Amino acid sequence: MSSDTIARPTAKPVEDPAELRVVPARHYARWAAGIAVIVLVAQFTHGLATNPVWEWNVFRDYVFSETIVQAVWVTLQLTAYATVLGFLLGTVLAFMRLSRSPVLSTVAWTYIWIFRSIPMIVQLVFWFNLSALYEELGVGIPFGPVFWAVDSNTLIGTIGAAIIGLTLHQAAYAAEIVRGGVLSVDHGQLEAAAALGIPRLRQIRRIVLPQAMRAILPTAGNEIIGLLKGTSVVYVMSIGELFYQVQVIYGRNGRVIPLLLVATVWYVVLTSLLSLAQYYVERHYARGTDRTPPPTPLQRVRRFMTKETP
Amino acid sequence: MSAVMVDVHSVHKSFGPLEVLRGVDLKVRSGEVTVILGPSGSGKSTLLRTINHLEKVNRGWISIDGELIGYRRSGDKLHELKEKEVLKQRTGIGFVFQNFNLFPHLTVLENLIEAPVSALRRPRKEAEETARRLLDRVGLADKSGAYPRQLSGGQQQRVAIARALALEPKVLLFDEPTSALDPELVGEVLDVIKDLAGTGTTMIVVTHEIGFAREVADTVVFMDGGVVVEQGPPSAVLDNPQQERTRAFLSKVL
Numbered sequence: 001m002s003s004d005t006i007a008r009p010t011a012k013p014v015e016d017p018a019e020l021r022v023v024p025a026r027h028y029a030r031w032a033a034g035i036a037v038i039v040l041v042a043q044f045t046h047g048l049a050t051n052p053v054w055e056w057n058v059f060r061d062y063v064f065s066e067t068i069v070q071a072v073w074v075t076l077q078l079t080a081y082a083t084v085l086g087f088l089l090g091t092v093l094a095f096m097r098l099s100r101s102p103v104l105s106t107v108a109w110t111y112i113w114i115f116r117s118i119p120m121i122v123q124l125v126f127w128f129n130l131s132a133l134y135e136e137l138g139v140g141i142p143f144g145p146v147f148w149a150v151d152s153n154t155l156i157g158t159i160g161a162a163i164i165g166l167t168l169h170q171a172a173y174a175a176e177i178v179r180g181g182v183l184s185v186d187h188g189q190l191e192a193a194a195a196l197g198i199p200r201l202r203q204i205r206r207i208v209l210p211q212a213m214r215a216i217l218p219t220a221g222n223e224i225i226g227l228l229k230g231t232s233v234v235y236v237m238s239i240g241e242l243f244y245q246v247q248v249i250y251g252r253n254g255r256v257i258p259l260l261l262v263a264t265v266w267y268v269v270l271t272s273l274l275s276l277a278q279y280y281v282e283r284h285y286a287r288g289t290d291r292t293p294p295p296t297p298l299q300r301v302r303r304f305m306t307k308e309t310p
Numbered sequence: 311m312s313a314v315m316v317d318v319h320s321v322h323k324s325f326g327p328l329e330v331l332r333g334v335d336l337k338v339r340s341g342e343v344t345v346i347l348g349p350s351g352s353g354k355s356t357l358l359r360t361i362n363h364l365e366k367v368n369r370g371w372i373s374i375d376g377e378l379i380g381y382r383r384s385g386d387k388l389h390e391l392k393e394k395e396v397l398k399q400r401t402g403i404g405f406v407f408q409n410f411n412l413f414p415h416l417t418v419l420e421n422l423i424e425a426p427v428s429a430l431r432r433p434r435k436e437a438e439e440t441a442r443r444l445l446d447r448v449g450l451a452d453k454s455g456a457y458p459r460q461l462s463g464g465q466q467q468r469v470a471i472a473r474a475l476a477l478e479p480k481v482l483l484f485d486e487p488t489s490a491l492d493p494e495l496v497g498e499v500l501d502v503i504k505d506l507a508g509t510g511t512t513m514i515v516v517t518h519e520i521g522f523a524r525e526v527a528d529t530v531v532f533m534d535g536g537v538v539v540e541q542g543p544p545s546a547v548l549d550n551p552q553q554e555r556t557r558a559f560l561s562k563v564l
Contacts, residue, residue: 191411194364207424211414
């Protein structure tokens with residue numbers, strides 16, 4: 001059949017249905033909206049780059065300065081400790097709540113209830129004033145004599161108090177996240193493990209938790225990112241983390257906006273790194289769920305460049 | 311006649327007000343295949359689950375190879391065993407589930423060696439050798455590195471059978487092993503079970519496959535309403551049932 005027939009199908013009807021050409025619908029409104037949004041974004045970006053208030057030269061001077069880099073390191077340490085300790089304690093609490101012992105589950109429930117009820121900043125100030133609550137901490141027989149005691153302020157410094165506060169707060173949320181993950185695992189998995197005689201702890205570690213991770217990770221990722229930014233409230237304890245140091249510097253030189261920008265950029269960079277890590281951890285725990293695992297973004301880019309078909 | 315391997319003695323089981331087992335007695339001899347038939351809700355799956363103590367009994371007792379399951383007897387009292395001891399007893403009882411219940415995040419080989427390594431403390435290498443031999447036996451030697459979801463239903467159930475065999479159990483329990491399978495996949499699973507029957511493995515199979523029962527069973531047990539209505543060799547129970555309830559059931563499924 002000649003190309004004329006296809007170009008003017010109404011003039012001479014095509015016999016073979018396979019020869020009919022599909023004309024995609026045209027979305028004029030979508031085009032218009034797209035252009036409008038691009039103009040707005042361009043205007044905003046232009047303002048961001050050219051507005052002298054941002055003082056990009058001040059930003060450049062401070063973003064990699066020693067004080068700031070050190071403060072970022074403190075922020076990272078606070079986040080790492082509170083994440084690891086918080087999720088460890090949270091996992092213990094989750095299994096206590098799921099336990100058949102009414103004492104364990106009630107204690108866990110009460111803990112979660114209390115620590116979710118107290119604003120983090122209030123709790124941190126409490127820990128900061130720990131020595132007012134307990135002057136000494138000691139080891140001994142419950143309700144009996146004390147063998148060894150230490151002044152509470154020497155045992156836990158300011159950083160220690162901050163880590164304890166963040167950890168206890170985080171553990172309450174982590175407990176519910178882990179419990180949700182454990183409940184999402186099919187009951188048949190536990191039955192199979194029990195029928196095979198696999199020891200109880202091994203059942204949890206090897207069979208339940210790896211499968212629970214699929215449900216735990218997306219919410220845990222949210223929590224850790226929230227925690228990273230949440231560490232900024234420990235500025236109330238005068239700890240030299242990112243937000244505190246930025247405030248100290250602009251208190252001295254008055255360059256508020258560029259220094260807030262320094263903090264913002266660092267928080268965005270750290271959060272992006274965490275999101276990236278989350279993607280790969282999720283991928284690891286997704287093994288076995290799909291017949292063929294989806295390619296990583298890197299593999300996708302490589303495939304696009306070499307025009308390979310998957 | 312060979313010794314009694316599984317002895318179920320006047321077992322009662324209720325879920326709340328619902329009485330599922332109302333005094334079941336059953337003896338399975340070593341090396342024999344017992345097939346349990348019966349309508350849904352007759353208590354056959356519950357009976358099977360009490361044998362490896364996935365369900366506790368309310369009254370009566372069960373012993374395997376002379377050992378009480380889930381309890382220790384002293385005088386006229388039955389003391390409940392600790393979970394650890396029950397888990398140890400279960401390593402001698404293989405259980406195959408209707409829905410396979412393979413561990414989806416572990417490869418086929420890891421599924422097979424998990425219990426031998428963690429429960430029986432077998433060296434990993436030895437467990438892997440046994441696992442490969444068993445996979446070969448169920449016709450899946452080339453699938454050791456696959457994940458369960460990459461397999462068909464029939465293949466998954468064959469892996470589950472191999473997983474149960476990896477503990478070298480004294481008795482194998484099958485809970486409707488072909489009920490979750492597409493019709494064309496039922497045959498490959500039944501073939502594996504038939505093959506095992508030929509090697510003298512003691513087995514109790516709950517199923518709806520009457521043809522399989524006729525071909526493989528040494529004893530057919532018909533259950534209804536939480537009791538054993540009739541039992542005997544397939545020729546008697548299937549071809550010449552004495553009880554009206556058995557006849558009514560068979561007329562519906564045959």
